[in-house]
Amino acid sequence: MPDFGFSIKTARTENLDKVSLEKYRELLRKVPSFKRCFQCGCCSATCSAQQYTNFNIRKVHTSFRRGEYNLLSEELKKCMLCGKCTLLCPRGVNLRSLIMNMRQLLEEPVK
Amino acid sequence: MANRFWNEYQKKIADNHFYYERSCIRQTFFPGSETAFLRMLKEELGKDVFDDFRLHTCTGIGYHADVVPLDTTMTVVGRIFSLMTEKGYENFVPSCVTSFGIFTEMVHMWEEHPELLDKTRENLWKACGREFNIPKNIAHPSDLIYHFRFELKKLMKYSLVNRFTGKPLRVVEHIGCHYAKIFPDKGVGKAEFPYVLAGMIEAWGGEVVDYPERRHCCGFGFRQYIVQENRGYSISNTKKKLESMEPYEPDFIVTNCPGCTLFLDRWQYTIAEMENKTYDREGYGIPVLTYEEMAGLLLGYNPWELGLQIHQVQAERLLDKIGIPYDLKQKYNAASGKILRAPEKPENLLV
Numbered sequence: 001m002p003d004f005g006f007s008i009k010t011a012r013t014e015n016l017d018k019v020s021l022e023k024y025r026e027l028l029r030k031v032p033s034f035k036r037c038f039q040c041g042c043c044s045a046t047c048s049a050q051q052y053t054n055f056n057i058r059k060v061h062t063s064f065r066r067g068e069y070n071l072l073s074e075e076l077k078k079c080m081l082c083g084k085c086t087l088l089c090p091r092g093v094n095l096r097s098l099i100m101n102m103r104q105l106l107e108e109p110v111k
Numbered sequence: 112m113a114n115r116f117w118n119e120y121q122k123k124i125a126d127n128h129f130y131y132e133r134s135c136i137r138q139t140f141f142p143g144s145e146t147a148f149l150r151m152l153k154e155e156l157g158k159d160v161f162d163d164f165r166l167h168t169c170t171g172i173g174y175h176a177d178v179v180p181l182d183t184t185m186t187v188v189g190r191i192f193s194l195m196t197e198k199g200y201e202n203f204v205p206s207c208v209t210s211f212g213i214f215t216e217m218v219h220m221w222e223e224h225p226e227l228l229d230k231t232r233e234n235l236w237k238a239c240g241r242e243f244n245i246p247k248n249i250a251h252p253s254d255l256i257y258h259f260r261f262e263l264k265k266l267m268k269y270s271l272v273n274r275f276t277g278k279p280l281r282v283v284e285h286i287g288c289h290y291a292k293i294f295p296d297k298g299v300g301k302a303e304f305p306y307v308l309a310g311m312i313e314a315w316g317g318e319v320v321d322y323p324e325r326r327h328c329c330g331f332g333f334r335q336y337i338v339q340e341n342r343g344y345s346i347s348n349t350k351k352k353l354e355s356m357e358p359y360e361p362d363f364i365v366t367n368c369p370g371c372t373l374f375l376d377r378w379q380y381t382i383a384e385m386e387n388k389t390y391d392r393e394g395y396g397i398p399v400l401t402y403e404e405m406a407g408l409l410l411g412y413n414p415w416e417l418g419l420q421i422h423q424v425q426a427e428r429l430l431d432k433i434g435i436p437y438d439l440k441q442k443y444n445a446a447s448g449k450i451l452r453a454p455e456k457p458e459n460l461l462v
Contacts, residue, residue: 008382
C-alpha cells in the first residue's frame with residue numbers, strides 16, 4: 001500500500017444512554033473543582049510525563065467524563081504526580097487529587 | 112396553503128443573458144464540464160452566455176484557508192464584477208460552488224455594511240481604475256440546468272433508465288455546502304430541501320436515493336484537506352457517506368460542487384488501497400459525475416469529450432446501463448488527435 005501520510009479514522013460515536021456515569025459522578029463528589037474544567041488542555045501541555053510517554057491527561061479525564069474506562073488504569077500509571085498541571089490550571093482544578101481519585105475509582109467495581 | 116409555503120423555497124433564476132465565470136479547479140478536474148455547459152446553453156437552448164477569457168481566481172480556496180485577507184477578496188470580486196459591468200451583463204453565473212459562496216457572501220456583506228462596499232470601490236479604483244455594478248441575479252450553473260431541465264429533456268436522446276431492467280437508475284445527489292448552507296435562501300429548496308439536483312434526476316427519469324448521511328459533508332472541508340496530516344478527517348467523512356449509501360446500491364453519484372465530485376471519486380481509490388474496500392458489488396466503485404456530465408450524456412455528447420476518462424471510477428458500466436455507445440479506442444485520444452498514454456491501473460479498484 002502506498003504511504004498516503006494519513007489514515008482513516010474510526011468513528012467515535014458515544015451513546016451516553018448506554019454508559020454508566022456513576023464513577024464520574026462519584027469523582028465530582030470527591031473533587032468538586034473538576035466541575036470547573038473547561039478543557040483548555042494546559043494540563044497536557046505542561047505535563048512532565050508527556051515528554052517521555054504518550055500520556056495525555058486531558059484525554060484521560062475527558063474519557064472518564066464520558067464513561068469510557070477501558071485502559072484508563074494503565075494510562076494513569078504513567079503519571080508521576082509531579083503536580084505541574086495543578087500549578088498551571090487556570091480554573092484551579094486539583095488535578096493531583098483528580099488523578100489519585102480516578103485511580104482509586106477505577107479499581108472499584110461498577111455499582 | 113402548502114403551495115404558498117413552498118414558494119418560499121423557490122429561487123429567482125434569470126432566463127437569459129448570462130456572464131459566465133469559469134472555475135480554477137473545475138477546468139483541471141473535469142475539463143469537459145464547463146464546455147458542455149456552454150454548449151447546452153448556447154447551442155441547445157440558444158441563450159446568450161458570455162465566456163470571458165480575462166477572468167481570474169475569486170480567491171475562494173485562499174480565503175477559506177485564511178491565506179487571503181477579506182479586503183483582498185472583496186477587491187478581487189469587485190474586479191470580476193467590473194469585467195461583467197464592462198460587457199453590459201447583470202446576471203452572474205459562477206461555475207464553482209465555492210465561487211458562488213464567495214460572491215454571495217461578499218454581496219451580502221456589502222448590503223449589510225455599505226461602508227465596506229465604499230472601501231472596496233475605492234481600493235479597486237486605486238488598484239486598476241475600474242468601477243463595477245453588483246449583479247442583479249447570481250445563479251449557479253446547476254440552478255440554470257435545473258431551471259431549463261424540461262426544455263433540455265425535450266432534446267435528450269437518453270433517459271436515466273436501466274435499459275436491462277427497465278427501472279429508473281438509482282442516483283445519489285450531493286449538494287455542495289457552499290451552495291445552500293452558507294446562505295440557505297440562495298439555493299433551490301433552501302438548506303432544508305435542496306432540490307436542484309433531485310429536480311434534474313426526477314425530470315430525466317431517475318430515482319433519487321434517500322440515505323441516512325445524505326446531507327453529510329463530502330469530506331473536502333478546506334482545512335481537513337489542505338493540511339496533509341488532517342486528510343484522515345477528510346477521507347473518514349467520505350467513508351461515512353459511502354458506507355451509508357452502499358446498501359441502497361446506487362448506480363452513480365451526481366454533485367454540483369467540484370470538491371464533492373473530486374473527493375467522492377478519488378477517495379474511493381484511496382479507501383480501496385488502504386482497506387481493500389469498494390462500494391459496489393463487483394469492485395468497480397460508484398461513478399461520480401458532475402451535473403453537466405449527466406446532462407451531456409443524456410443529450411448524446413461523446414463521453415470522452417465530456418471527460419469521463421479523467422475520473423477515478425470509470426463510467427463504462429453506467430454507459431452500458433443507459434445504452435450510450437462509446438469507442439474504447441478513442442478513450443485516451445487528445446483533442447488534437449494524439450493518442451495519450453493510458454493511466455496505470457490501481458491494484459484494488461477495478462477499472
